[in-house]
Amino acid sequence: xxxxxQNSGPLSxxxxxxxxxxxxxxxxxxxxxxWYRQYSGKSPELIMSIYSNGDKEDGRFTAQLNKxxxxxSLLIRDSQPSDSATYLCAVGPxxxxxxxxxxxxxxxxxxx
Amino acid sequence: GAGVSQxxxxxxxxxxxxxxxxxxxxxxxxxxxxxxxxxxxxxxxLIYFQGNSAPDKxxxxxxxxxxxxxxGSVSTLTIQRTQQxxxxxxxxxxxxxAGSSPVREQYFGPGTRLTVT
Numbered sequence: 001x002x003x004x005x006q007n008s009g010p011l012s013x014x015x016x017x018x019x020x021x022x023x024x025x026x027x028x029x030x031x032x033x034x035w036y037r038q039y040s041g042k043s044p045e046l047i048m049s050i051y052s053n054g055d056k057e058d059g060r061f062t063a064q065l066n067k068x069x070x071x072x073s074l075l076i077r078d079s080q081p082s083d084s085a086t087y088l089c090a091v092g093p094x095x096x097x098x099x100x101x102x103x104x105x106x107x108x109x110x111x112x
Numbered sequence: 113g114a115g116v117s118q119x120x121x122x123x124x125x126x127x128x129x130x131x132x133x134x135x136x137x138x139x140x141x142x143x144x145x146x147x148x149x150x151x152x153x154x155x156x157x158l159i160y161f162q163g164n165s166a167p168d169k170x171x172x173x174x175x176x177x178x179x180x181x182x183x184g185s186v187s188t189l190t191i192q193r194t195q196q197x198x199x200x201x202x203x204x205x206x207x208x209x210a211g212s213s214p215v216r217e218q219y220f221g222p223g224t225r226l227t228v229t
Contacts, residue, residue: 032216043203043220044155051216088155092216096168098143098207100218102155 029094
């Protein structure tokens, strides 16, 4: 079982719609959770971090964390063509939480 | 302010040669990390520095890989006797430190694309 799993893409959504990205993790004691956006040929860019159960909103992005279910998600509201990218879920384990484990990523395409 | 910088942006080398990759972290960030991203392997952790020391080298793939950091700032990742399977994008990230632990948010540099022919 992979440490971090993301729903397989690609995910295609129309402009203005909500894109929903999911991520599950295997280390039950994980404490830190991140979403990175990576444009083709570029490096990952941190867009959200979440540490406590519940929702965290930042602009058009909402991260949701449920530690009991070992599940973290990212919602992108009012999707724009500029949101077209690969989104990486990263999880910091209980021990050595600097050592992030990354999912394989979900590629999102926003159709104009 | 300035972000993480890496050089070179691209490096093409022949199999068997040594290469050095450089990372300059965000000013004030004392924790520094090297990752590797390749097709089919995703993003994998290589090594972590706190100041000039490397408490965790567990991700280095073989003894051909080494890294150092001097002055608590610039880091160099060296790959000796490069092999074709070393071809990948090498990413550096940095984070602040609070007390003895790194603050969790890691910020990535633009990466070095290494191609071994």
